[in-house]
Amino acid sequence: MAIPDYDAELSLHNERLRAATGVGPADRVLDIGCGTGQSTRDAARAAVSGHVLGVDLSAPMLERARRQSDEEKIHNVSYVQADAQIHPFTSQRFDVGISRFGTMFFTDPVAAFTNIGRALRPEARLVMMVWQNQDRNEWASAIRHSLASDRRLPAPPARNPDPFSLADPATVRGILGPAGFAEISLTDVNEPVYYGRDSAAALDFVSGFLMTKEMLTTLDAATKKRAVERLRATLVEHETDRGVWFDSRAWIVTARRGGHL
Secondary structure (H helix, E strand, O other), rough: OOOOHHHHHHHHHHHHHHHOOOOOOEEEEEEEEOOOHHHHHHHHHHHOOEEEEEOOOOOHHHHHHHHHHOOOOOOOEEEOOOOOOOOOOOOOOOOEEEEEEOOOOOOHHHHHHHHHHHHHEEEEEEEEEEEOHHHHHHHHHHHHHHHHHOOOOOOOOOOOOOOOOOOOOOHHHHOOOOOEEEEEEEEEEEOOOEOOOOOOHHHHHHHOOHHHHHEEEEOOOOHHHHHHHHHHHHHHHEEEEEEEOOOOOEEEEEEEEEEOO
């Protein structure tokens, strides 16, 4: 099974996150939900005399992350397949915690961020990117409307994992505060996402989304065919000479680990 190219999809978001992390030359960095390691390698280039640990649940993604780190001759990185919610990190080890869309899927977010907080030294920074509300993300709303086809648009399913679970600033503060973080702020990020060089590549990409699969699974063959054709037409409408792009909104969330652990 091919690994989706999230690095290409989130290329503009990655630039914004990299600028926000402020990783210093000697920093020890924890990258939560690192995927194929682009944000991990970016942090390692900044932490020239430090070290970066990337953590993810996906073995195939971590295999690619290790391979690309070796190919790019980045040696101050390591990767571990683990669940950041419960992994026994070394206490007070890291100066910075970062994440690019890797923290929205915790089953118990307060417990998860408490565990992550234990890995950060007092006053360490947490910098993460999360999606804003689904209705503020054109990629999500356009796909849903396309796949609704001739049916009434269903309400988004309540599910875990939920990519929009940290969309509400009050929810974010209500999680990070009890988990031991302070100075919590959210910065609006309005950058488009990239879905492929043309509509055919984009259709292949978005067909792998959980949302897409959920909405198609209950349809009969004829209705499914119409829904896919509507989705294809939507992707064609967003095709440019630089590929297929959709508007999106995200938050960069920053916080500081409390001094008393």
